[in-house]
Structure formats: structure tokens, C-alpha cells
Amino acid sequence: MIKFPNPDNKKVYDSDSIHIIREKYNITRKTNIVKDYVNHPGSVLILSFLDEKILFVKQWRQPVKTYTLELPSGTLEINENSIEAADREFREETGFRAKKYSSLGSYFVAPGYSSEKTEFFLAENLFESALLPDEDEEIYLEKYSLDNALDLITKQIIVDQSTICALLLYKSLL
16 A cells, blocks of 8 residues: 555556556755656566576567567566565466576666566576466567577567666676
């Protein structure tokens, strides 16, 4: 439950998947500002290697009406920490589990209109341990080398910004 210290702040839309908040605030040299934004519980993204190739998921994304090639990812559930979410999402989307999840950092997705912050994880020492995927997910696994994946970015086959960011971050850490 969100607490609003300012009585002018309120929830203006609420559904199972999206929550829009309207807040009134001011910053230096500005008058009162009213801003609507998506209030988000946070998400995780998992980068992993299987047989020296990165595991990707190809899935339908209704808002953009196409299949996208992405690293496994998903939203935190109520009372779930980011490592638990990473483990759950990775198992649901790939059928694998990792013995070790290492955080690569947390990044805002679109701070102009959303509070969503995604924590990137590197999953290591994989073994099979599937969970059923979400009801609305039809997922296909694909594997690519890092160089091949970076090429898919330049060809605009990988167009998910969190996936792009995670791959470039990982490359910078090598």
C-alpha cells in the first residue's frame, strides 16, 4: 500500500498489471508540478551462459505486437526479494536454475514515467529445474555468443533496452 504524505497525491488508475500515481510536488524555481507515473514494484533480468552461449527468450510482447528476443526477466512479486525473483523468473522462462546469482547493478527503466528499477544478475553454474511459465507466456529459448548477440543489436533484432544495456554492461566488465 502506498502512503501519500501530500493529500493531493493519489492513485488514478489501478489494475492487476499497472498502477498509475498522480503526485503534486515542486522543485527549486518551479511552481507546483503535477506528474502521473507508473508505480512499479521492480524487476529482474538474468544473463547466463549455457554451453558458452547466452540464453535468450523469444516471446510475444502485446504492447509492441511482435516477438522480441530478450534476456529472461520479470517483475517482483509481493514480499519477494530480487534474488528470489531472479531465481523464479529464470526457472519459469528457461527451465534452468543457477547455483549462484551475482548482481551486476540496478538501473531505472524509464524514470520519466515509471518508478521501475531492474536489477541485472549473472546466473552461474546452471542446472535443470523448471517451473511452469506464466499463463500468458509462450517462450522459445535461443542461444547466441556474446559477439553474435551484439551483432543482433546493431541489426535491430534485439530491441529490448534492458537486454541491450545488460549485454553492453557485461561486455564492459570483461
